Amino acid sequence: MKILLVDDSNTMRRIEKNTLEKMGYTDIQEAVDGADAISKLTAGGFELVLMDWNMPNMTGIEALKVIKANPATKGVPVIMVTSESEKTRIMEAIQAGAANYVVKPFQAETLQEKISAVTKKAA
Amino acid sequence: MSQIKIKVEHINPFVTSTIETFRKMVGLEAKPGKLIIKQGNADDYDISGIIGISGGAKGMVSLSFPKETAIKVTNKFIGASSADVTDDTIDAIGELANIVAGYAKKGLGEFNITISLPSVITGSNHRIKEPKDVFSFIVPFETELGGFHLAVSLKSVE
Numbered sequence: 001m002k003i004l005l006v007d008d009s010n011t012m013r014r015i016e017k018n019t020l021e022k023m024g025y026t027d028i029q030e031a032v033d034g035a036d037a038i039s040k041l042t043a044g045g046f047e048l049v050l051m052d053w054n055m056p057n058m059t060g061i062e063a064l065k066v067i068k069a070n071p072a073t074k075g076v077p078v079i080m081v082t083s084e085s086e087k088t089r090i091m092e093a094i095q096a097g098a099a100n101y102v103v104k105p106f107q108a109e110t111l112q113e114k115i116s117a118v119t120k121k122a123a
Numbered sequence: 124m125s126q127i128k129i130k131v132e133h134i135n136p137f138v139t140s141t142i143e144t145f146r147k148m149v150g151l152e153a154k155p156g157k158l159i160i161k162q163g164n165a166d167d168y169d170i171s172g173i174i175g176i177s178g179g180a181k182g183m184v185s186l187s188f189p190k191e192t193a194i195k196v197t198n199k200f201i202g203a204s205s206a207d208v209t210d211d212t213i214d215a216i217g218e219l220a221n222i223v224a225g226y227a228k229k230g231l232g233e234f235n236i237t238i239s240l241p242s243v244i245t246g247s248n249h250r251i252k253e254p255k256d257v258f259s260f261i262v263p264f265e266t267e268l269g270g271f272h273l274a275v276s277l278k279s280v281e
Contacts, residue, residue, distance in 0.1 A: 008240070009218040011211065014201050015148075054221070054240060083225020086232065104222045105140075105147040 001119065002027045002045050006037040006060065007052040007081070012104075016050055016081065019108050023115065034058030038066055041073045048119060051098075053082035053089070061093060068097035077118050081111070129180065129277045131158065134260040136230025137184055137275050140223045141264065148222065149200045153271075156263040167248045168272070169193065170208065172220030175239035180231070182254055182277040186220045190247075192269030199268065208245060217241035223273070234279065254278060 003025055005013045013030050020028055029046075031037040035058040037051065049067070053060040060080060067073045077099035082089075085103045093101055099121070100114045138155050145153035168187035176182050188196065190208060197215040198204055205211060221241045228236055244251070253259050253276035262273045 009214055009221070011197075011201055011215040011218045018202065054225070054238070056240060083222045083228075085226050085229040087229075103226070105144040105226060107147045 001025055001047045002029070003048045003050070004029050004031055004037060004040055004046045005050050006031045006034065006055070006063070007050075008032055008055040009052070012052065012081070015108075016111065019111050020115070022108075023112055034060055034063030034066075037063050041067060041076065042070075044072070046076055047122070048115070049076055049078040050081050050115075051078050053080060053084045053093075061096060064093065064096050064098060077122050079114055079118055081106075129279055131160075131260065133180075133231060133277065134158065134262070134275050136227040137223060137273060138262055139230065140227040141186070141262075141273050143226065144219060144222045145264075145266065148219075149196060151196070151199065151266045151268060153264045153266050156265065159261040159263075160258050161261065162253070162258050169245065169247055169249070170212065170216055171244045171249065171251060172216040172218075173242045173244065173251065174220050174224040175242075176224070176236050176277065177239070178236040178280075179234035180236055180277045180279045182257055182275070183251075184220065184224045184227070184276075185251055185274045186216065186223060186271060187251070187274065188216065188271040189269060192266075192271055195268040196266070196271075213243045213245065217243045 007013050033055040051060040079100045080093045080098045081102045083104040099118045145151045169190035170193045171185050171187040173185040197212045224238045257276045257278045260275045
C-alpha cells in the first residue's frame with residue numbers, strides 16, 4: 001500500500017512513518033504542505049493519506065476539499081492527524097470527506113487502530 | 124462578543140494539554156509545579172517553542188527548555204540520539220508547542236481562538252516579551268529528563 005504523509009513538521013512525519021513501518025507498511029512518501037500533497041497525489045498510486053491541518057501554503061482542510069473534488073483522487077481515504085481538537089473542526093473534516101480523525105497528542109496504538117479501521121474499510 | 128477576563132482557570136487547559144502531550148507523545152510524566160504570575164517572562168532558557176494566539180483572546184503560549192533538556196526530550200520524542208541542538212530539536216520543540224496549544228483550544232471554546240504556526244527561538248538566556256499590559260502565567264514542569272516551563276500570556280479582546 002502506497003501511503004502519503006502530509007505534515008509541515010519533520011518530527012511528526014518521522015513519528016508517523018515509524019508507526020506505519022511497525023505496521024508493516026514500507027511504501028511511504030512525504031509532503032510538506034497541502035499544495036505539495038495535491039501535486040504528489042495527482043501523480044497517482046496512493047491508497048491512503050495522513051494529513052495535518054495547520055500547514056503553510058495550503059492547509060490540510062483546504063487540501064482535503066481539493067482531493068475530494070477531483071475525480072482522480074476523491075477515492076483515496078484521508079485521515080486527518082491534527083491538534084485541532086474541537087468538535088466543530090472534527091465535523092468540518094468529516095463533512096469534507098475525511099475517512100477518520102486522530103487528535104494530537106495521540107499514542108501510537110491509537111494511530112494504528114484508526115489506520116487499520118480505514119484500510120479494512122477500503123479493502 | 125463581550126470581553127471575558129483571563130483568569131487562572133483559563134490556564135488549566137494548557138497545563139492539562141502539556142501533561143497529556145508529554146505522556147502520550149514523548150512517554151514522559153511531566154509534573155507541574157506552582158503557578159507564577161508575573162510581567163516580564165525573563166527566566167533563563169536556551170530554546171523556546173512559541174505559538175501565537177488570536178481570535179477572542181490574543182497573546183502567546185510558549186514552552187521553554189534548557190539546552191540539555193531540549194536535546195534529551197527530542198531524542199526520546201523522535202527516537203534519535205543527538206548530542207547537540209539540531210534541526211530535529213528545533214522542529215520537535217516547535218511541534219510540542221503546537222500540540223500543546225492546539226489541544227488546549229478545546230478547553231477554551233468561549234474564546235474561539237486560532238493558533239499560529241510554531242516559531243522557535245534559540246539562544247542562551249533569551250527573553251520572550253509578552254504583549255503590552257499582559258501578565259504571563261508561568262508553570263514550571265519537572266520530568267525525569269529535566270525541567271522546562273510553560274508560559275501563557277493572554278488578553279481577551281472585544
